[in-house]
Amino acid sequence: MPSPRHKDNVASPSRKKPVSDLEAHIGYWLRFVSNHVSHGFQAKVEAHGVTVSEWVLLREIYGSGPTSATALAACTGMSKGAVSKLLARIEAKALLERATVEEDRRNHVVALSAAGKKLVPELAQLADQNDEEFFGHLPASVKAAIVDAMKNVVAVHGLKSVPVE
Numbered sequence: 001m002p003s004p005r006h007k008d009n010v011a012s013p014s015r016k017k018p019v020s021d022l023e024a025h026i027g028y029w030l031r032f033v034s035n036h037v038s039h040g041f042q043a044k045v046e047a048h049g050v051t052v053s054e055w056v057l058l059r060e061i062y063g064s065g066p067t068s069a070t071a072l073a074a075c076t077g078m079s080k081g082a083v084s085k086l087l088a089r090i091e092a093k094a095l096l097e098r099a100t101v102e103e104d105r106r107n108h109v110v111a112l113s114a115a116g117k118k119l120v121p122e123l124a125q126l127a128d129q130n131d132e133e134f135f136g137h138l139p140a141s142v143k144a145a146i147v148d149a150m151k152n153v154v155a156v157h158g159l160k161s162v163p164v165e
Helices: 004-009 026-046 052-064 069-076 080-092 114-135 140-157
Strands: 096-101 104-112
Touching: 026 052, 026 114, 052 069, 052 080, 052 104, 052 114, 069 080, 069 104, 080 096, 104 114
Parallel strands: none
Antiparallel strands: 096 104
16 A cells, blocks of 8 residues: 555646746746846947847848848848838938839838948947856856757747847
């Protein structure tokens, strides 16, 4: 005959699983750290007159060179409407130039203005500084393991949208 102690360890339909603590979830810790890292970066870029969403598009254009709103939507996972609104805001800040495609006058190509080309490296340096502030104390092997783990989660779940907020 099983001991009363053994009986307590046996799952039964009437016994409910205990409620897990918040801190027991990886997602909790990811969100906790992410919120602080994101808030720190947001404050830094907003001091330069742009939002994090605008920074994402500026950096994409910097890397790709002249491109279209459609291409930006595809590589960031944002809707074309969201990209168009952001591009209009960036253009109003004189960080972007828009040109009509000669072969198809309905299409436009966007490129960074001289001011945009100057600003992107400054903002990238702020991103590097922000990473260093939060993760600089970690050994390189730990940072690499974290990045590898997150890339694996992205791949397994087919995540596409670039984080902008």
